[in-house]
Amino acid sequence: MIEVQDLHKAFGAVKAVDGVGFRAEDGRVTGLLGPNGAGKTTTLRMLYTLMKPDQGHVRVDGFDAGTDTVEVRRRLGVLPDARGIYKRLTARENIRYFAELQGLDPATTRTREDALISALGMEDIADRRTEGFSQGQRVKTAIARALIHDPRNVILDEPTNGLDVMATRAMRAFLRQLRDEGRCVLFSSHIMQEVAALCDHIIVIAKGRVMAEGSPDELRARTGEVNLEDAFVKIIGSDEGFFG
Amino acid sequence: MKPAWLTIFIKEVRENLRDRKTVLNALVLGPLIGPVLIGLILSAVVSRESNRAEKPLEVPVIGAEFAPTLINHLRTQNIVIEPAPADPERAVREQDEDVVLRIDQRFVDAWQAGDSAPLDLIYDSSHQDAERARRRLEAAINSYASQVGALRLVARGIHPVIVRPISAVDRDQASAEAKGGLFLSFLPYTLILGAFMGGMYLAIDTTAGERERQSLEPLLANPVPRWKIMAGKLLATSAFAMMSLLLTLVAFAVITPMLPLDKLGLKFNLGVLIFAKMLLVLTPVVVLAASVQTLIAANAKSYREAQSWLGLITLIPAIPSMLLMVIPVKPALWMFSVPLLAQHLSIMKLVRAESIAGSEWSALLLSGLLLAGIVAFFAARIYNREGLAVST
Numbered sequence: 321m322i323e324v325q326d327l328h329k330a331f332g333a334v335k336a337v338d339g340v341g342f343r344a345e346d347g348r349v350t351g352l353l354g355p356n357g358a359g360k361t362t363t364l365r366m367l368y369t370l371m372k373p374d375q376g377h378v379r380v381d382g383f384d385a386g387t388d389t390v391e392v393r394r395r396l397g398v399l400p401d402a403r404g405i406y407k408r409l410t411a412r413e414n415i416r417y418f419a420e421l422q423g424l425d426p427a428t429t430r431t432r433e434d435a436l437i438s439a440l441g442m443e444d445i446a447d448r449r450t451e452g453f454s455q456g457q458r459v460k461t462a463i464a465r466a467l468i469h470d471p472r473n474v475i476l477d478e479p480t481n482g483l484d485v486m487a488t489r490a491m492r493a494f495l496r497q498l499r500d501e502g503r504c505v506l507f508s509s510h511i512m513q514e515v516a517a518l519c520d521h522i523i524v525i526a527k528g529r530v531m532a533e534g535s536p537d538e539l540r541a542r543t544g545e546v547n548l549e550d551a552f553v554k555i556i557g558s559d560e561g562f563f564g
Numbered sequence: 565m566k567p568a569w570l571t572i573f574i575k576e577v578r579e580n581l582r583d584r585k586t587v588l589n590a591l592v593l594g595p596l597i598g599p600v601l602i603g604l605i606l607s608a609v610v611s612r613e614s615n616r617a618e619k620p621l622e623v624p625v626i627g628a629e630f631a632p633t634l635i636n637h638l639r640t641q642n643i644v645i646e647p648a649p650a651d652p653e654r655a656v657r658e659q660d661e662d663v664v665l666r667i668d669q670r671f672v673d674a675w676q677a678g679d680s681a682p683l684d685l686i687y688d689s690s691h692q693d694a695e696r697a698r699r700r701l702e703a704a705i706n707s708y709a710s711q712v713g714a715l716r717l718v719a720r721g722i723h724p725v726i727v728r729p730i731s732a733v734d735r736d737q738a739s740a741e742a743k744g745g746l747f748l749s750f751l752p753y754t755l756i757l758g759a760f761m762g763g764m765y766l767a768i769d770t771t772a773g774e775r776e777r778q779s780l781e782p783l784l785a786n787p788v789p790r791w792k793i794m795a796g797k798l799l800a801t802s803a804f805a806m807m808s809l810l811l812t813l814v815a816f817a818v819i820t821p822m823l824p825l826d827k828l829g830l831k832f833n834l835g836v837l838i839f840a841k842m843l844l845v846l847t848p849v850v851v852l853a854a855s856v857q858t859l860i861a862a863n864a865k866s867y868r869e870a871q872s873w874l875g876l877i878t879l880i881p882a883i884p885s886m887l888l889m890v891i892p893v894k895p896a897l898w899m900f901s902v903p904l905l906a907q908h909l910s911i912m913k914l915v916r917a918e919s920i921a922g923s924e925w926s927a928l929l930l931s932g933l934l935l936a937g938i939v940a941f942f943a944a945r946i947y948n949r950e951g952l953a954v955s956t
Contacts, residue, residue: 365954368785369785370781370784370785370950370953370954371950371954372950390787390788390789391787393785393786393787394787396785398782398785399782400781400782400785401781402778402779402780402781402782402953403778403782404774404777404778404779404780404781404782405779406575406579406777406779407777408579408580408582408583409575409578409579409582413575413578417571417575418782418786420566420568420571421568421571421572421783421786421787421788422786422787423565423568423787425565462782465782466782466785
């Protein structure tokens with residue numbers, strides 16, 4: 321479970337995150353929806369301890385990200401916005417590198433690695449060097465290495481970015497599977513269809529603030545709009561937000 | 565379970581060993597360039613010197629008929645008398661001839677009168693070869709002059725030693741190794757430069773490169789303190805530099821026996837033990853170079869920026885070597901606590917088959933590693949900066 325309280329982060333005069341708070345429960349897919357530049361990536365970066373908040377708290381399974389940094393990282397599987405993999409290593413070597421950094425023993429690594437490779441359908445590419453991988457193959461490798469330590473909480477920054485239709489569908493199925501295993505899945509997106517198709521709980525962010533929160537049905541009911549897209553536009557206050 | 569720094573070290577080494585460009589530069593071209601260059605230079609020098617010593621000196625002579633006995637003497641000194649060019653001054657200026665000997669009637673007159681007989685050596689001292697030819701010809705003429713002079717003294721009943729009250733004898737204390745050391749004075753610079761060059765690609769690849777390829781952010785999401793990540797990368801950089809140096813020395817060991825050193829009366833003091841000592845001497849500089857490069861590369865905004873900065877940094881090891889070339893100094897203990905200078909002096913000592921004192925060893929190792937530690941500390945602080953992973 322991930323709890324976020326009143327997060328603030330400014331870069332110079334720009335307030336990227338201005339008082340964000342929410343809870344992402346276990347066994348649920350939580351979507352962070354917002355236009356480009358809304359503060360989604362910065363919020364996530366504070367969650368996985370890459371950045372320190374100016375103010376506010378992040379707790380993962382009850383551990384504070386500011387004080388129990390290493391424990392928090394152990395409990396998180398992260399697919400950041402930057403998902404570079406090492407192109408001179410094979411997919412399996414990429415995964416094992418992170419397994420060792422997570423402190424897994426070789427036997428556990430072996431089991432987890434095989435499970436992830438088959439769950440992601442990457443048996444045919446596992447022992448190839450990742451140079452020349454397609455976008456989808458790279459994302460699969462990045463996800464496998466992020467989840468090698470079997471984390472209870474999974475954070476993904478725009479996980480379907482750059483994926484084709486088939487890969488996107490596979491990704492959605494995979495995220496549902498993670499949820500059904502009882503994990504806390506938190507992902508960000510600026511694509512409404514995606515959030516609508518996948519999320520049990522939606523947090524709408526714009527200009528560094530949480531504008532609304534709830535299940536898709538709750539959001540529709542609250543705004544009085546039948547169409548989810550219209551609901552979002554209403555929440556954010558203008559359609560400019562999505563392009564601005 | 566492996567410690568995190570070891571995991572990172574192994575991964576960086578393995579990844580970079582698979583990079584053809586890095587391997588070629590750090591482990592093939594880098595180590596070869598110094599030894600091959602010096603091999604070529606030395607063999608050129610040796611063949612030139614031996615040619616000159618054995619080859620007869622050809623000297624055009626004007627008016628050979630005025631001094632037949634002198635000319636005969638010159639012939640016994642491995643000098644070939646040649647017909648003179650029409651304009652000897654011009655021939656010398658245009659480097660057609662190294663030196664031309666001119667004898668005329670004044671020589672005969674003075675000789676018969678018992679005066680000092682003049683003759684002209686026409687040459688151009690701004691040409692190295694001409695200067696050598698002139699010296700050889702002059703020595704031959706002088707030896708004839710002193711023979712004749714001695715005979716004249718004897719004819720007057722005077723012992724020739726009377727006019728030579730002093731005879732200076734050269735006693736050169738230079739060992740063959742020390743003379744070889746003179747030729748190896750480029751070695752400290754080559755090796756110190758190697759310490760900087762060998763790890764440069766890794767320093768850039770593991771920091772600025774990793775950020776540019778967007779793999780630094782996922783890496784930092786692992787439960788490993790950032791300073792340990794940096795330590796693993798620093799060690800990988802150092803290991804490549806060490807490997808590069810080791811290969812440089814091996815290349816020297818392979819090339820040296822092919823050089824005709826004995827012809828020059830030289831001996832290169834290079835052996836396994838000396839190599840081991842050299843590597844130990846260089847260790848602080850290797851770690852120091854790796855720390856400085858990591859610090860700079862982590863601070864740079866892009867791969868290219870890191871590359872140009874590190875290119876500049878490579879000029880630093882040249883400073884002590886150049887200073888020592890201009891101002892030769894007698895090594896003092898304090899100099900061994902100045903990194904780079906210490907390495908330069910120590911390697912020269914090893915090459916000259918002199919021993920490095922215990923105090924000098926501790927000064928050079930402690931000062932170098934201490935400075936490297938300080939720089940690494942600042943590099944670790946840069947790693948702890950929030951902006952490290954985020955290229956904005």
